[in-house]
Structure formats: structure tokens, C-alpha cells
Amino acid sequence: MKSIAIAFKNLQRKKIRSFLTVGGVGVAVAVLVSLMGFDEGYQRGLRSDIDKMGFQVLITAKGCPYEAATLMLKGGGGLRYMDQEVYSKIINDPRVAAITPQLVHTVYDPDKNNGQGGLALYMGIHRSFLDLKPWIKFKSGNWFSQDDAEEVIMGYEAAEFEQRSIGDKIFIPGIEKILTVAGIFERTGTQDDGLIFLPLVTAQNIFGLPDQLTGIGIKLKEISQIAGFEEDLYDEPGIQVISMAEVRGTIFNLISSAKVMTNSIAIIAIFVAVIGVVNTILMSVFERTKEIGVMKAIGASRFDIFRIIWIETTLICVWGGIMGNLFAIIAARLVEHMLRGILPYAPSGHLVVITGGLLLSSFMGAIIMGLVAGIYPALRASSMRPIEAIRRGE
Amino acid sequence: MSTPVIKANNLTKIYKLFAEEIYAVNNIDLEIRCGEFVSLMGPSGSGKTTLLDLMGCLDSVSCGRLEVLGNEVSCARENDLVKYRRGIISFIFQEFLLIPSLTALENVELSLHFSRMTKERKHSLEIMERVGLGHRINHLPKQLSGGERQRVAIARALAVSPQLLLADEPTGNLDTKSAQEIFSIFKKLNEEDGLTIIVATHNPKLGLQASRTIFLQDGKIISKEKSSLFLEMI
Numbered sequence: 115m116k117s118i119a120i121a122f123k124n125l126q127r128k129k130i131r132s133f134l135t136v137g138g139v140g141v142a143v144a145v146l147v148s149l150m151g152f153d154e155g156y157q158r159g160l161r162s163d164i165d166k167m168g169f170q171v172l173i174t175a176k177g178c179p180y181e182a183a184t185l186m187l188k189g190g191g192g193l194r195y196m197d198q199e200v201y202s203k204i205i206n207d208p209r210v211a212a213i214t215p216q217l218v219h220t221v222y223d224p225d226k227n228n229g230q231g232g233l234a235l236y237m238g239i240h241r242s243f244l245d246l247k248p249w250i251k252f253k254s255g256n257w258f259s260q261d262d263a264e265e266v267i268m269g270y271e272a273a274e275f276e277q278r279s280i281g282d283k284i285f286i287p288g289i290e291k292i293l294t295v296a297g298i299f300e301r302t303g304t305q306d307d308g309l310i311f312l313p314l315v316t317a318q319n320i321f322g323l324p325d326q327l328t329g330i331g332i333k334l335k336e337i338s339q340i341a342g343f344e345e346d347l348y349d350e351p352g353i354q355v356i357s358m359a360e361v362r363g364t365i366f367n368l369i370s371s372a373k374v375m376t377n378s379i380a381i382i383a384i385f386v387a388v389i390g391v392v393n394t395i396l397m398s399v400f401e402r403t404k405e406i407g408v409m410k411a412i413g414a415s416r417f418d419i420f421r422i423i424w425i426e427t428t429l430i431c432v433w434g435g436i437m438g439n440l441f442a443i444i445a446a447r448l449v450e451h452m453l454r455g456i457l458p459y460a461p462s463g464h465l466v467v468i469t470g471g472l473l474l475s476s477f478m479g480a481i482i483m484g485l486v487a488g489i490y491p492a493l494r495a496s497s498m499r500p501i502e503a504i505r506r507g508e
Numbered sequence: 509m510s511t512p513v514i515k516a517n518n519l520t521k522i523y524k525l526f527a528e529e530i531y532a533v534n535n536i537d538l539e540i541r542c543g544e545f546v547s548l549m550g551p552s553g554s555g556k557t558t559l560l561d562l563m564g565c566l567d568s569v570s571c572g573r574l575e576v577l578g579n580e581v582s583c584a585r586e587n588d589l590v591k592y593r594r595g596i597i598s599f600i601f602q603e604f605l606l607i608p609s610l611t612a613l614e615n616v617e618l619s620l621h622f623s624r625m626t627k628e629r630k631h632s633l634e635i636m637e638r639v640g641l642g643h644r645i646n647h648l649p650k651q652l653s654g655g656e657r658q659r660v661a662i663a664r665a666l667a668v669s670p671q672l673l674l675a676d677e678p679t680g681n682l683d684t685k686s687a688q689e690i691f692s693i694f695k696k697l698n699e700e701d702g703l704t705i706i707v708a709t710h711n712p713k714l715g716l717q718a719s720r721t722i723f724l725q726d727g728k729i730i731s732k733e734k735s736s737l738f739l740e741m742i
């Protein structure tokens with residue numbers, strides 16, 4: 115007869131009550147695991163999104179950095195224009211490892227979204243685009259035949275969606291131009307997949323924006339040179355330098371207020387769960403006053419009683435921990451879906467990433483929670499005097 | 509001469525109820541020797557339960573001196589009293605007080621567990637056989653009759669091989685037949701194993717089967733002559 119067996123049988127006595135308490139702990143743990151999993155997933159997703167842009171610095175026309183940051187991650191560069199002259203100035207900077215100019219343009223397409231209409235994104239790019247994104251492969255076709263060819267290269271999803279293949283003709287609504295599909299990129303898992311690319315010069319011509327750019331992506335030879343590089347460009351009129359590290363910070367700021375909210379919810383859930391556990395165990399201690407008295411009368415020491423009650427509390431929290439973890443794993447995709455709906459910017463990939471380490475630490479957390487919650491009820495039980503417990507514990 | 513199992517001098521227990529002081533046990537001198545079978549009798553409220561609780565180290569002494577097996581316990585603290593409850597003194601209650609979530613056998617094992625004794629299972633089975641419940645070991649208390657429950661309680665008390673068995677109205681909740689069975693077990697334990705037993709009872713027919721009867725009234729032991737008067741009353 116072990117203390118753990120006694121504790122187990124006690125919990126079995128009031129099955130519904132024990133189950134509800136376990137459920138309370140489970141919900142709290144699930145909320146916590148989901149939130150921490152989200153934190154992890156979001157950081158990972160954002161980092162990989164930003165890494166996959168291929169540049170550490172982006173130069174855009176002056177404007178709201180928040181807007182620029184979101185637009186840029188969605189595939190644009192902030193739709194403000196700057197002179198191409200800036201590009202020729204920086205291209206020879208010795209700190210630059212790779213540099214590519216971009217011109218993003220949106221066109222209203224009445225056929226988009228199943229005939230409801232919507233904006234189609236076009237991006238004028240230069241051959242150096244591939245220097246910054248060496249991982250991009252052609253699924254079929256090739257690069258533009260000439261720098262001003264009337265051709266397009268389609269992102270994987272854009273091509274898939276419109277069922278295009280090499281040689282097809284593309285009509286850009288409102289521009290009255292017909293372009294030929296020269297190539298289709300492989301899937302990259304980034305926003306590039308949904309874009310249609312044109313040669314930079316062609317884009318400048320057909321959209322009527324000669325010598326204009328929306329952004330310049332730059333990869334530096336040494337990431338540590340970023341501060342000096344930014345400073346040198348500070349006096350250049352009409353442009354701003356955005357470092358990707360800053361963008362990441364900016365986006366984190368955007369969601370941090372939401373995180374404060376959700377974290378407080380998690381803390382409240384845990385607090386409520388702990389109170390629930392303490393309440394349940396205290397109630398069952400009082401109900402068993404007489405039994406505890408009898409146990410003492412047949413030789414149980416304070417510590418024997420303390421241990422039984424402590425184990426009971428911890429068992430509840432261990433089950434709650436297991437249940438919460440399972441629940442969080444099962445609900446991860448659902449939570450992800452809900453979060454995508456409310457977040458200002460959601461990176462690609464899984465938004466909620468539940469790692470083994472997270473599961474382990476939340477499980478340990480649940481055990482610690484049980485140990486803490488059990489102290490008071492266990493002390494109450496162990497300090498009962500046997501005779502009072504037996505004679506007056508009705 | 510061997511040390512008495514129980515030796516009380518001016519033993520007193522006072523309950524304070526608001527301003528009133530109740531002398532539940534009042535200045536009792538008492539000696540119980542090894543191997544005695546003593547019954548405690550007296551009207552309701554005379555202090556039988558209180559005296560048993562004191563001797564069983566379940567309650568604290570107010571004044572006077574109490575020795576168990578030659579050891580002074582009147583000043584001992586709760587933590588020191590535990591060791592007397594482990595394998596020296598066993599208690600049997602009127603309401604049986606088994607742990608409802610545990611089976612008959614587990615109830616017996618539990619006292620061995622708390623008393624830090626080994627071979628819990630084997631020993632418990634033997635004891636259950638001895639009280640004639642070998643066929644009821646896996647029953648929960650609620651699945652047993654009152655007499656059977658009390659026999660489980662006796663098994664639980666005996667499992668730790670105590671030197672003193674205290675029973676507070678052990679037959680109070682039982683019919684005449686079961687009550688006599690329980691008393692027969694006591695007698696057998698006393699005669700065959702030499703176990704010292706003190707039992708409080710209202711039933712003179714049972715109480716007088718003991719080798720000695722102590723009469724209590726208002727917390728005091730009363731003399732033989734008075735007690736025979738008392739016996740005639742009931």
C-alpha cells in the first residue's frame with residue numbers, strides 16, 4: 115500500500131469533481147502552450163520570411179515605415195517612387211555585396227477573386243534579382259530574352275492559379291498590353307510565389323514610370339556595416355533606409371500589444387486553475403477530516419498525511435498537464451487559423467510551433483504548479499489533531 | 509513485578525466550553541497490568557471515551573500524570589505521541605471508521621504501512637483469516653455488514669501486533685449476536701495471546717465478561733459497593 119495508491123483512490127472517489135479540476139488545469143496549460151507556441155512560430159516564420167527576401171537593407175521612398183514594412187512583406191516596397199539615380203549612386207559602394215532595383219505596381223483586375231475584382235501585383239526586376247535570391251529556380255522557361263522584352267516571369271502560385279505555361283499571352287487590364295510568359299519560378303514559400311515579374315525597363319515603360327523605383331534591396335558584405343551604411347545615406351533626400359532587423363522589431367511591436375492581452379489571459383487562466391485545484395483539495399480534505407483523524411490514530415505521521423494530500427494535488431496537475439499538452443497539439447492548427455484572421459501580418463509557415471522543449475517545460479510547470487498548490491491543503495490536513503478530527507469531524 | 513501497561517496518577521482532562529470548565533476525567537488513579545482484560549462502564553457522559561482517548565495517546569492530558577509502558581506521556585507532544593500509535597497501542601471505534609475508498613484488506617495494510625512494517629500483504633491476509641474474513645478481503649467497507657466491518661477494524665488494530673488494545677463501545681452499533689462474537693474474539697486474544705485489552709461498553713452482560721470492570725461516574729472511578737448499586741439500576 116503506497117501513498118500514491120491511496121491518493122489515487124481518493125481522487126477516484128469523486129470522479130466528476132476530479133475530472134473538472136483536471137480540465138481546469140488542462141485548459142490553462144493548453145492556453146499557455148498555444149501562446150508560447152505562437153510566440154515561437156511567429157518568430158520563426160517572420161525570420162524565415164525576412165531571410166527569404168534575400169536582402170538585409172531596403173531603400174524606399176520616404177513614407178510611413180510601418181506601412182512600408184507590411185507592404186514590403188506582402189510583396190511590394192511601399193508604393194512611393196524614387197529616382198533611379200539613387201540606385202546608380204549606391205551600386206558602386208564597396209560595402210555592397212549584391213543589390214537589385216525593383217518597381218512594384220498594382221493594377222486593378224476585374225477578373226480577380228472570381229470576378230469580384232481585385233489588385234494584381236506586378237514587379238519590375240533586374241537580373242540582379244537572382245543574385246539576392248540564389249535559391250529561386252525556374253520550374254520552366256528562362257529569364258527575359260532582353261532587358262526591355264515584352265515578357266513576364268510568373269511566380270509559382272500565380273501561374274498555377276491562372277493555369278499558365280510558357281509562351282502563353284498575358285493581358286494586363288487597363289494597360290492594353292499583351293506580354294508573353296517567358297518563365298515560371300519554382301515554389302519558394304514566400305510572397306514571390308503570387309507575383310508576376312516583368313523586366314524593370316518594360317515595367318517602367320508600360321506603367322508610365324520612367325526612371326522610377328519603389329525599392330532597392332541590398333545585401334551587405336558584412337552585416338556589421340549596416341549602421342555606417344545607413345548613416346551615409348541619411349542625407350540623401352527623399353529616401354529612407356530600412357534594415358530588416360528593424361522591420362522585424364517593428365512587426366513585433368505591432369503584435370506586442372495583442373501579446374500583452376493574451377499573456378494576461380494565460381496568467382489569469384493559470385491563476386484560476388490553481389485556485390480551482392486548491393479549492394478542490396481543501397474541500398476533499400475537510401470532507402475527509404474523520405478519515406485523516408483515523409489515519410493518524412493508526413500511526414500516520416504529519417508527514418504521511420502531508421505526502422498523501424500533496425501527491426493528490428500533484429496528480430491532478432500532472433493529468434492536467436498531459437491533457438493540456440494534448441489539447442494544445444490538437445488545437446494548434448485551429449488556433450493558427452484564428453490568429454491569421456486577426457493579425458496585421460502573419461508570416462508564412464506554421465504560426466503555432468509546439469516544440470518538444472515547450473511540451474516538456476509546460477509539463478514540468480504543471481508539476482510545479484501542483485506542488486505549490488498542494489502545500490496549503492496538505493498543511494491543513496497534516497496539522498489536524500487526531501482526536502478532534504475523529505470526534506468532531508462530522 | 510513487570511511495569512504496568514497503564515499507570516495514571518491524578519489524571520485529569522478538562523474541556524473548556526466558553527466560560528465553563530468540564531472535568532471529563534477528574535483526578536483518576538489507575539493501574540492496568542499486562543495481560544488484563546478491563547471493561548470501562550458508566551453512564552453516558554461519565555468520561556469513558558475521554559479516558560480511553562488519553563490512554564490511547566490521541567488526546568492531551570490537562571493535569572496529572574500518565575505513563576504508558578513506563579514512559580511518561582502526559583507532557584509529550586503530538587509528534588512524540590505518534591510512536592505510541594504505531595504498533596504499541598491500537599484503537600477500535602464504535603463507528604468502525606474504516607477508510608471507505610479502500611478494500612477490507614487495504615484497510616489492514618494501511619495500518620502496517622503507517623507503522624512502517626514490512627510484508628504488508630502477507631501479514632494482512634493472515635490477520636484477515638484470523639478474524640474469519642478471509643473470504644471478504646476485496647470488499648469495500650460499504651459492502652460489508654456492521655459486524656464484518658468491526659472485525660476488519662479489529663484486524664487493522666491487531667495487524668501491527670500492539671501491546672494494548674483500546675476499544676470504545678466496539679459493539680454499540682451491532683446486534684446482540686455480532687456483539688457477542690466481537691467480545692469472544694477479545695476474550696480469545698486476551699486468554700491465548702495475553703493481549704491487554706481495555707474496552708468501554710454500556711452493555712453489562714458483555715462488560716462483566718472482562719477480568720476486571722472499572723466504573724466511572726462524572727469523570728471519577730467509583731467504589732465496588734456503589735457500582736453494584738449502579739449495576740442493579742440497569
Ligand SMILES: Nc1ncnc2c1ncn2[C@@H]1O[C@H](COP(=O)(O)OP(=O)(O)OP(=O)(O)O)[C@@H](O)[C@H]1O
Pocket residue numbers: 523524525530531532550551552553554555556557558559
Ligand atoms: N470536546 C468536548 N468539549 C466539551 N466537553 C466535552 C467534549 N468531549 C466530551 N465532553 C464532555 O465530557 C464528558 C465526558 O464525555 P465522554 O464522551 O468521555 O463520555 P462517555 O462516558 O464516553 O459517554 P457515552 O457513554 O455517551 O459515550 C461529557 O460531559 C461530555 O459532554
Ligand SMILES: [Mg+2]
Pocket residue numbers: 556557558676
Ligand atoms: Mg463515549
